[in-house]
Amino acid sequence: MSLRFYDTRARTVREFTPLHEGRVSLYLCGATVQAPPHIGHIRSGVNFDILRRWLTHKGYRVTLCRNVTDIDDKIINVARSEGVAWWEVSERNQRAFTWAYDTLGCLPPTVEPRATGHVPEMVELMARLIDRGHAYAAADGSGDVYFDVRSFPDYGALSNQRVDQMRGAADSADERAKRDPRDFALWKGARPGEPSWPTPWGAGRPGWHLECSAMATKYLGPAFDIHGGGLDLVFPHHENEVAQSNAAGDGFARYWLHNGLLTMGGEKMSKSLGNSLLIPEIVRKVRPVELRYYLGQAHYRSVIDYSDEALLEAAAAYQRIEGFLVRAGEVVGEVAPAAEVPAEFAAALDDDLGVSPALAVVHGHVREGNSALTEGRKERVADLAGQLRAMLGVLGLDPLSGQWGGTEDTAGLRDVVDALVSVALEQRQAARARKDYAAADLIRDRLGAAGIVVEDTPHGPRWELRRG
RNA sequence: GGCGGAGUGGCCGAGUGGCUUAGGCAAGGGACUGCAAAUCCCUGUACACGGGUUCGAUUCCCGUCUCCGCCUCCA
Numbered sequence: 001m002s003l004r005f006y007d008t009r010a011r012t013v014r015e016f017t018p019l020h021e022g023r024v025s026l027y028l029c030g031a032t033v034q035a036p037p038h039i040g041h042i043r044s045g046v047n048f049d050i051l052r053r054w055l056t057h058k059g060y061r062v063t064l065c066r067n068v069t070d071i072d073d074k075i076i077n078v079a080r081s082e083g084v085a086w087w088e089v090s091e092r093n094q095r096a097f098t099w100a101y102d103t104l105g106c107l108p109p110t111v112e113p114r115a116t117g118h119v120p121e122m123v124e125l126m127a128r129l130i131d132r133g134h135a136y137a138a139a140d141g142s143g144d145v146y147f148d149v150r151s152f153p154d155y156g157a158l159s160n161q162r163v164d165q166m167r168g169a170a171d172s173a174d175e176r177a178k179r180d181p182r183d184f185a186l187w188k189g190a191r192p193g194e195p196s197w198p199t200p201w202g203a204g205r206p207g208w209h210l211e212c213s214a215m216a217t218k219y220l221g222p223a224f225d226i227h228g229g230g231l232d233l234v235f236p237h238h239e240n241e242v243a244q245s246n247a248a249g250d251g252f253a254r255y256w257l258h259n260g261l262l263t264m265g266g267e268k269m270s271k272s273l274g275n276s277l278l279i280p281e282i283v284r285k286v287r288p289v290e291l292r293y294y295l296g297q298a299h300y301r302s303v304i305d306y307s308d309e310a311l312l313e314a315a316a317a318y319q320r321i322e323g324f325l326v327r328a329g330e331v332v333g334e335v336a337p338a339a340e341v342p343a344e345f346a347a348a349l350d351d352d353l354g355v356s357p358a359l360a361v362v363h364g365h366v367r368e369g370n371s372a373l374t375e376g377r378k379e380r381v382a383d384l385a386g387q388l389r390a391m392l393g394v395l396g397l398d399p400l401s402g403q404w405g406g407t408e409d410t411a412g413l414r415d416v417v418d419a420l421v422s423v424a425l426e427q428r429q430a431a432r433a434r435k436d437y438a439a440a441d442l443i444r445d446r447l448g449a450a451g452i453v454v455e456d457t458p459h460g461p462r463w464e465l466r467r468g
Numbered sequence: 469g470g471c472g473g474a475g476u477g478g479c480c481g482a483g484u485g486g487c488u489u490a491g492g493c494a495a496g497g498g499a500c501u502g503c504a505a506a507u508c509c510c511u512g513u514a515c516a517c518g519g520g521u522u523c524g525a526u527u528c529c530c531g532u533c534u535c536c537g538c539c540u541c542c543a
């Protein structure tokens with residue numbers, strides 16, 4: 001079966017064919033860096049990281065452009081309230097986003113452009129729109145530049161709305177000089193004390209939507225394959241992007257993919273609602289890879305209503321997978337990921353990124369692998385472990401990938417601990433041999449208290465550090 | 469007012485006009501074990517409600533209820 005995705009604009013699943021053979025250009029709306037990321041942002045990051053990894057696995061050369069909105073009203077407000085420069089706020093939060101993406105195993109984008117670094121491209125785009133009669137500078141001299149919604153018949157096509165039914169866009173607080181209340185700001189003229197960049201129409205700053213059009217075009221070309229982002233960006237952000245770019249004569253995105261939102265207690269998690277759950281807080285409860293499993297296991301378009309219980313369940317499920325690979329490694333040594341993933345797994349991901357049925361294949365392999373391990377069928381164990389690593393690699397969840405493993409230092413430390421624990425385990429085995437179970441259990445309990453879990457197997461005892 | 473999504477067994481979460489009706493977590497039973505852990509096997513008979521279409525609907529259609537998102541900054 002072919003690769004296909006649900007396209008927001010078509011409102012149906014469409015077969016995916018890239019613009020250029022063997023290559024995929026992907027634009028993601030990244031963060032407005034007014035605050036550190038919450039798990040909703042990272043859910044989006046994980047969803048699209050899986051998409052990116054799957055495309056890469058299928059042999060496409062993926063160019064991923066993920067922007068950073070480093071200037072906007074809220075950043076200015078945060079800076080003001082803290083008495084620092086706007087760029088201190090955006091730098092600090094951009095680092096927090098990068099840390100969170102890295103921590104969750106999201107591969108870095110090919111390019112990560114910032115809005116304020118692309119003012120000339122935005123000016124060029126505005127000039128084109130004005131020339132073509134789709135935009136105008138405010139007549140009041142405020143420096144605002146607006147997109148003329150009425151001049152573009154397709155406005156509303158992406159979000160399936162008719163202009164007449166829309167409420168006015170209050171994207172400039174005082175509605176300075178719009179011809180139509182639904183017109184949106186391409187550029188916001190500077191008020192006293194605000195950071196600004198010069199343009200032919202006056203000094204000001206980007207009006208959010210414009211930057212994505214300008215940067216997507218710069219890095220991916222006038223037409224590109226996939227544009228992704230959260231469902232809450234469909235309108236107005238993406239509607240406005242596509243309107244600007246199409247009106248300027250650019251083909252823009254060919255497929256629109258939107259991830260479902262993350263809620264907590266049934267309410268959308270949002271910086272402005274103040275119910276943000278931050279990453280450092282969660283990775284105290286579970287390991288980052290377990291959080292990734294939790295965020296990635298549901299279909300990317302479904303809502304995830306966050307709960308600690310569900311998070312811990314996901315961690316348990318992940319540990320089952322990890323447990324097999326660790327035990328397999330002890331028996332057959334390190335197995336490299338297989339070159340190919342099972343057909344059923346591939347079919348699941350090809351079908352609009354069906355991670356859930358793909359994980360069913362993963363768990364099936366784990367179950368069979370555990371049986372093979374019990375039965376001592378080493379070749380089968382190695383075979384299944386290799387396939388599992390390949391599948392988990394696509395999902396960014398391979399516990400042996402190094403991405404999730406310890407550092408060189410802790411690997412060395414592990415050998416030291418192993419030697420020490422072995423001494424204790426030899427004592428315990430001796431006690432068991434003379435049926436002194438009280439002594440044997442005491443040793444196990446003391447190791448347990450130190451965070452070392454002992455398991456007896458047909459091949460002798462094994463130990464590992466308690467997870468979590 | 470407009471646009472869109474959702475309600476699945478104790479929990480999470482896929483999916484489908486009928487077939488062995490995913491998978492995980494938890495629970496119960498069994499195997500293994502000195503015990504435990506891990507693992508394997510078995511078990512649960514679910515699709516908000518009311519109609520309709522159909523030989524047959526959780527799956528299609530209509531209506532109702534509830535919840536959520538967007539239409540304003542938001543992944």
